[in-house]
Amino acid sequence: MDFDLSKPQQLLQQSARDFFSRECPAEKVRTLMETDTAFDAKLWEGIADQGWTGLIVPEEFGGLGLGTVELAAVAEEMGRACLPSPFISTIWASALIARTGSEGQKAQYLEAISAGTLKATVALLEASADWNPDGVQLKAEREGGSFRLKGRKEFVSDAAVADVILCIARTGDDLVILPVSRTAEGVTVTLTPSIDATRKLYAVDFDNVIIPEGDALETGYRALDAIQQATGVATIALCAEMIGGMQWTLDTTVEYAKTRLQFDKPIGIYQAVQHRCAEMVLFTESARSSVYYAAWALSENDPSAKLAVSMAKAYCSDSARETGNRGIQMHGGIGFTWEHNLHLYYKRAKSSEVMFGDATYHRELIAKEVVDEPEK
Amino acid sequence: MDLKPTPQEQQFREELRTWLQANKPAPFEGDESTPEGRKAHVEYLKAWQKKVFEGGWAGISWPKEYGGRGATIIEQAIFQEEFTLAGVPHLVNSLGIAIIGPTIIAVGTEEQKQRYIAKILSADEIWCQGFSEPNSGSDVASLGTKAVRDGDDFIVNGQKIWTSFAHFSDFCLLLVRTNPDVAKHKGITALLVDMHSPGVTVKPLRQITGEADFNEVYFDNVRIPVANVLGEIDKGWHTAIATLMNERANLGSSTYVMLKRTLDALIARSRTSMHNGKVAAQDPITRQKLAQAYLELEIFKSNLNRSLSKMSKSKVPGPEGSILKLYWSEYNQRLQQIAQETLGPVASLWDTDDGLWVHGYLRTRANTIEAGTTEILKNIVAERVLGLPKSY
Numbered sequence: 001m002d003f004d005l006s007k008p009q010q011l012l013q014q015s016a017r018d019f020f021s022r023e024c025p026a027e028k029v030r031t032l033m034e035t036d037t038a039f040d041a042k043l044w045e046g047i048a049d050q051g052w053t054g055l056i057v058p059e060e061f062g063g064l065g066l067g068t069v070e071l072a073a074v075a076e077e078m079g080r081a082c083l084p085s086p087f088i089s090t091i092w093a094s095a096l097i098a099r100t101g102s103e104g105q106k107a108q109y110l111e112a113i114s115a116g117t118l119k120a121t122v123a124l125l126e127a128s129a130d131w132n133p134d135g136v137q138l139k140a141e142r143e144g145g146s147f148r149l150k151g152r153k154e155f156v157s158d159a160a161v162a163d164v165i166l167c168i169a170r171t172g173d174d175l176v177i178l179p180v181s182r183t184a185e186g187v188t189v190t191l192t193p194s195i196d197a198t199r200k201l202y203a204v205d206f207d208n209v210i211i212p213e214g215d216a217l218e219t220g221y222r223a224l225d226a227i228q229q230a231t232g233v234a235t236i237a238l239c240a241e242m243i244g245g246m247q248w249t250l251d252t253t254v255e256y257a258k259t260r261l262q263f264d265k266p267i268g269i270y271q272a273v274q275h276r277c278a279e280m281v282l283f284t285e286s287a288r289s290s291v292y293y294a295a296w297a298l299s300e301n302d303p304s305a306k307l308a309v310s311m312a313k314a315y316c317s318d319s320a321r322e323t324g325n326r327g328i329q330m331h332g333g334i335g336f337t338w339e340h341n342l343h344l345y346y347k348r349a350k351s352s353e354v355m356f357g358d359a360t361y362h363r364e365l366i367a368k369e370v371v372d373e374p375e376k
Numbered sequence: 377m378d379l380k381p382t383p384q385e386q387q388f389r390e391e392l393r394t395w396l397q398a399n400k401p402a403p404f405e406g407d408e409s410t411p412e413g414r415k416a417h418v419e420y421l422k423a424w425q426k427k428v429f430e431g432g433w434a435g436i437s438w439p440k441e442y443g444g445r446g447a448t449i450i451e452q453a454i455f456q457e458e459f460t461l462a463g464v465p466h467l468v469n470s471l472g473i474a475i476i477g478p479t480i481i482a483v484g485t486e487e488q489k490q491r492y493i494a495k496i497l498s499a500d501e502i503w504c505q506g507f508s509e510p511n512s513g514s515d516v517a518s519l520g521t522k523a524v525r526d527g528d529d530f531i532v533n534g535q536k537i538w539t540s541f542a543h544f545s546d547f548c549l550l551l552v553r554t555n556p557d558v559a560k561h562k563g564i565t566a567l568l569v570d571m572h573s574p575g576v577t578v579k580p581l582r583q584i585t586g587e588a589d590f591n592e593v594y595f596d597n598v599r600i601p602v603a604n605v606l607g608e609i610d611k612g613w614h615t616a617i618a619t620l621m622n623e624r625a626n627l628g629s630s631t632y633v634m635l636k637r638t639l640d641a642l643i644a645r646s647r648t649s650m651h652n653g654k655v656a657a658q659d660p661i662t663r664q665k666l667a668q669a670y671l672e673l674e675i676f677k678s679n680l681n682r683s684l685s686k687m688s689k690s691k692v693p694g695p696e697g698s699i700l701k702l703y704w705s706e707y708n709q710r711l712q713q714i715a716q717e718t719l720g721p722v723a724s725l726w727d728t729d730d731g732l733w734v735h736g737y738l739r740t741r742a743n744t745i746e747a748g749t750t751e752i753l754k755n756i757v758a759e760r761v762l763g764l765p766k767s768y
Contacts, residue, residue, distance in 0.1 A: 001379055001382065001385060002378050002379075003377065003682040003684070003686075004685050004686070004689075006377055009377060069377050254764065257764060258763070266765060268762075268764040269765040269766075269767050271751070271754075271755065271767050274754060274755060274759075275751070275754040275755075275758070277758055278702075278758050282699060286679055286703065288682075289678035289679045289681075289682050290678060292678075292682075293379070293675075293678040296378075296379050300380075310671075311671035311674055311675065314667070314668070360664060363664045363667035364660075364664070366671055367663035367667040370666075370670050371643055371646065371663050371666050371670075372657065373657075
């Protein structure tokens with residue numbers, strides 16, 4: 001048993017750390033968050049040049065063909081930089097395409113995603129804000145050889161920069177996954193300003209958008225399965241991003257505790273401060289254990305993978321917030337200012353807390369697996 | 377990163393499991409509420425450890441030349457796990473094996489090794505550890521038990537407390553003050569003390585659960601030969617620190633199995649217990665709490681495995697042990713509280729599940745105190761992991 005990243009995995013993570021500290025300093029985050037899309041084309045191109053947009057895309061479609069552990073290792077560094085980018089959205093979409101669609105569709109989308117020329121997102125949530133795909137109501141009516149989409153999706157991340165939006169819709173009793181070009185007729189994308197300005201959320205209206213039936217990636221129970229699996233992969237990327245943010249918050253807080261003087265001493269000498277910092281270590285390291293375990297389980301198709309993803313997301317959701325709370329408290333007044341970078345990470349943690357389901361959502365999923373009587 | 381066991385690890389596990397299945401002793405039949413019964417229980421446990429020793433499974437982490445197997449840290453974890461899974465009795469000389477034996481091997485004289493080591497593994501001689509005192513809890517180095525030199529002997533006077541196993545121990549690794557005139561860490565000596573020496577008195581200490589797992593030990597002009605100094609005179613503090621680190625590093629794999637057993641029992645009970653007019657397992661709030669207990673325990677296991685990986689490369693117990701102990705001790709308290717909430721008044725009866733929930737709830741109060749309080753462990757994390765300045 002070896003729970004450490006392998007040498008190549010460590011090198012990959014180190015190169016990601018170097019890349020993002022160079023290409024995405026805090027000033028960049030601040031500039032981007034003031035824009036409507038929080039998107040920087042040049043930065044995205046750089047990420048694609050590293051191969052990371054196609055990190056988990058199979059090599060036959062132009063990707064690196066790496067696994068979820070490598071994905072987590074890179075996403076952790078994105079979180080440390082509080083990177084504004086459609087990375088998680090695109091990973092989510094690419095994981096969905098890889099599990100659905102014809103070979104032709106895979107080639108069409110995944111090659112472009114790997115090359116960095118196509119950005120994508122998934123439109124799952126509606127006004128009910130329910131992460132369970134069974135809750136999807138938006139209708140795709142079959143009409144001749146096409147689907148007609150009518151309705152509104154909400155909480156769609158990065159919709160304004162995504163070239164393709166994978167819309168999860170309902171046709172009869174079944175789900176259907178429909179790739180929709182953002183510029184298609186009848187598609188309207190509206191920014192819905194949220195707590196985290198570094199990752200924009202949008203409402204997407206589909207006003208009688210026509211999609212040829214042959215474009216559908218998948219329908220029925222296989223669509224549901226694929227959505228759950230792809231969301232699991234994206235959830236682990238998000239959780240890894242969260243631990244990067246937690247680590248930044250911890251490091252920054254400890255550094256402050258060593259240099260901030262009160263009563264003529266660095267505040268880090270006081271146990272009240274030390275103990276909050278120690279709790280942040282516990283949260284961050286435990287979150288890291290949960291994320292890498294789940295990433296490994298996903299990469300090995302281990303039977304525990306689904307449960308492990310929910311455990312990681314439940315734990316990261318709570319512990320990222322608790323770490324951020326302590327970070328601000330230990331900074332005192334300066335931690336409450338716009339000027340200090342803490343709030344960038346704090347808000348990111350808060351938006352990540354609810355993305356892909358918060359702790360209560362995942363705890364209920366866990367309860368279904370372990371509290372309910374096992375089915376005979 | 378590969379969380380699957382290596383072929384060697386798997387082979388080790390299977391070999392041990394086979395041995396345990398073939399040699400598992402019949403349960404103890406005596407009555408532990410009487411002094412004779414308790415004595416018989418100790419003999420039962422000693423006989424079990426002897427069998428384990430003869431099978432070659434006692435002190436597996438020890439070097440081969442001292443009767444061990446030179447097992448890796450991961451094999452030690454597997455050993456703890458399998459022992460607990462098999463439901464066999466614990467090793468009665470656990471302190472001797474985990475802490476005192478390795479310390480003697482590390483700093484003892486050749487005579488001391490010859491005299492003590494083999495009998496630790498065979499359980500012919502049981503050991504306890506005399507560190508804490510009534511006025512020296514977290515601040516162990518402030519200890520006041522005095523040892524005054526008299527020719528070839530030290531004369532020891534003072535009191536120890538919270539001494540596990542003292543009531544049936546043959547020897548004690550005792551920390552005493554040999555020099556009161558220097559800084560407190562610099563005047564401490566470690567002594568190997570015969571518990572049957574004249575002047576040693578052991579009094580059981582009844583605890584919050586009603587049991588007496590610990591003792592007070594009084595030393596009244598006890599003569600200890602200078603040859604029984606472990607390490608150097610006045611340098612016992614280093615010995616003590618190594619010992620304490622071992623203590624924390626050792627609390628992991630068996631803890632996971634025991635906690636898992638408790639959680640499984642609680643979840644099984646929640647499917648039949650009523651809570652707020654519903655079956656507890658169907659109450660949304662109870663479900664949330666049980667799921668949280670489940671995920672926190674599995675994350676403890678991942679923390680443990682990550683630490684084991686790290687320790688097997690660094691070969692020294694680091695601060696990981698402190699982080700693990702911090703985690704599981706507080707977890708166990710939360711778990712017991714969830715059990716109380718889930719089972720309601722039923723949990724408060726000593727007759728329910730043989731007192732499992734009453735006892736568990738009360739016993740876990742000690743978890744955040746024994747083997748380093750939560751506060752001390754957080755200090756250690758702050759200083760050694762984060763490099764914050766020492767607060768005291």
